[in-house]
Amino acid sequence: MPETPAQTVSAIPDLADIESARQIVARVAQPTPIETSRFLAEVLGSDVLLKLENLQRTGSYKIRGAYYRMSRLSAEEKTRGVVAASAGNHAQGVAFAARELGIKATIFMPLGVALPKLQATRDYGADVLLRGHTVEEPLRAAAEYAATTGAVLIPPFDHPDVIVGQGTLGLEIFDQAPDFETIIIPIGGGGLISGVASAVKQRAAADGRQVRVIGVQAANAAAYPPSLEAGVATEIRTSATIADGIAVAKPGILNFEIIRQLVDEIVTVSEADIARAILVLLERAKLVVEPAGAVGVAAILAGQISNAGKTVVILSGGNIDPLLMQRVISHGLAASDRYLKLRIMLPDRPGQLARTSEIVAEANANVIEVLHTRHGGGMQLSEVELELSVETRGPEHRAEVVEKLREAGYDPRLVLD
Incomplete structure (x- = not known):
């Protein structure tokens, strides 16, 4: 540096x-x-x-910084309470520290916060107020709350x-x-x-x-x-x-x-x-x-x-x-090449779904989800579309599954999630 x-x-x-x-x-x-x-x-x-x-x-x-910051508040500051904004860990750290120090805590969190994080923050004794859909909106709300009530703002990192x-x-x-x-x-x-x-x-x-x-x-x-x-x-x-x-x-x-x-x-x-x-x-x-x-x-x-x-x-x-x-x-x-999603166009006649599943099984792979439909853009009246989700053991096994399907005359296309 x-x-x-x-x-x-x-x-x-x-x-x-x-x-x-x-x-x-x-x-x-x-x-x-x-x-x-x-x-x-x-x-x-x-x-x-x-x-x-x-x-x-x-x-x-997060509990380390939150507790140390709040432990250094004066007696008068503690009576005013603390306020913070967070989508998760800082909120829980401040709420826990406030409970241990006997300080009232108000936490602003976004509306889409994960339920376990929201419930944990409330369980530690904080008043939780939901504002906006991004972290920036709760941050602004917390700053305004501090300015109007006198509560001490506990920042997540810059202190x-x-x-x-x-x-x-x-x-x-x-x-x-x-x-x-x-x-x-x-x-x-x-x-x-x-x-x-x-x-x-x-x-x-x-x-x-x-x-x-x-x-x-x-x-x-x-x-x-x-x-x-x-x-x-x-x-x-x-x-x-x-x-x-x-x-x-x-x-x-x-x-x-x-x-x-x-x-x-x-x-x-x-x-x-x-x-x-x-x-x-x-x-x-x-x-x-x-x-x-x-x-x-x-x-x-x-x-x-x-x-x-x-x-x-x-x-x-x-x-x-x-x-x-x-x-x-x-x-x-998927990132480890152990999950494979394929799309295959099949002739619309009995036995095709069973045959593709059999080929995958012969390659020692496991089908975990199947989507089979006659409705889709660009499809012929005589075709159906098959989407297979397959568990594989890694890059070599993944390539083997695709190759087995191709050897059987199919044209599997990789689907990227």
Whole structure:
């Protein structure tokens, strides 16, 4: 990363402040496990450790920064209550922290928020108000609420206390795996990576060594690469992404300054990469991880990380809507060449459906869904259209199924979801 002006150096929190915050954060945030992954180690070519912050209370690391920020409010500020805006993890972190500290919390969430996240936030005791269809509208509503009621706005990432609170995760990682060489961290607005990078870079320097920090963004919401190129936090137009937890259009101001000083590299991953990572974590590690929390693993699987040495990957959250999980698994299977959807035109005579199913079975594949119709644009009166959804074992098996159908005289066409 480019050198930064001297006036931005103060944005980096002192290691002593993060160490002090750790004692406060420990009141609510439990130490989460760190586990090895043989599968990912084989992919990367070096040891890989998974930091399981998806098992944290409230399901993500967010409780660290939210609790530390709110613990530092004055008695008078606490009586005014707090307000926040979020589509998920920050909302739950603020609601939980407020309950523990005896503070009234009001959370603005978008109308389309996943029901499990909405219910969890309410269960922690917060008043939840639904506004708009994007995160921007609840953010505006929360700011207006703070201005009119005096409630203290708790930002999701762009505040010194939030950054320090998230940095406590870096100290925990150092205790569990002191000899790591690289750490991979999801990036949205930048709260987690700016805190953790501050902690691990200073802790490593105190030990007389260096560590490498790599950030990962979803390609459809990657504000940091253009911002770093421009030298200033820049707002972008985001596209839809399953990694909604890191879908932030503009970097935090404080976070940006820290990241451009301390983060060594930022990479991006596609939607298919993220879906594949969630599936790998389910199958290989038996872990439920939300899309935003899985982007570090996605970067390894996509070949975006090299020469890493012993590597820690932070799985930042596990709050995923079961309905989204269902779709992601299907997408991940397709991205791994283990799910195949084919469209085949057949002559309209008895036995054709049975014959195609028989060919698939002979190739040791499994038909899981069939759509058979005589109605469709461009079809002849003597034709029917067959759409087959098939489970396969990987790229070679997938190609074998298609070839068997072609050898039988059919013309299967791949359908892309």
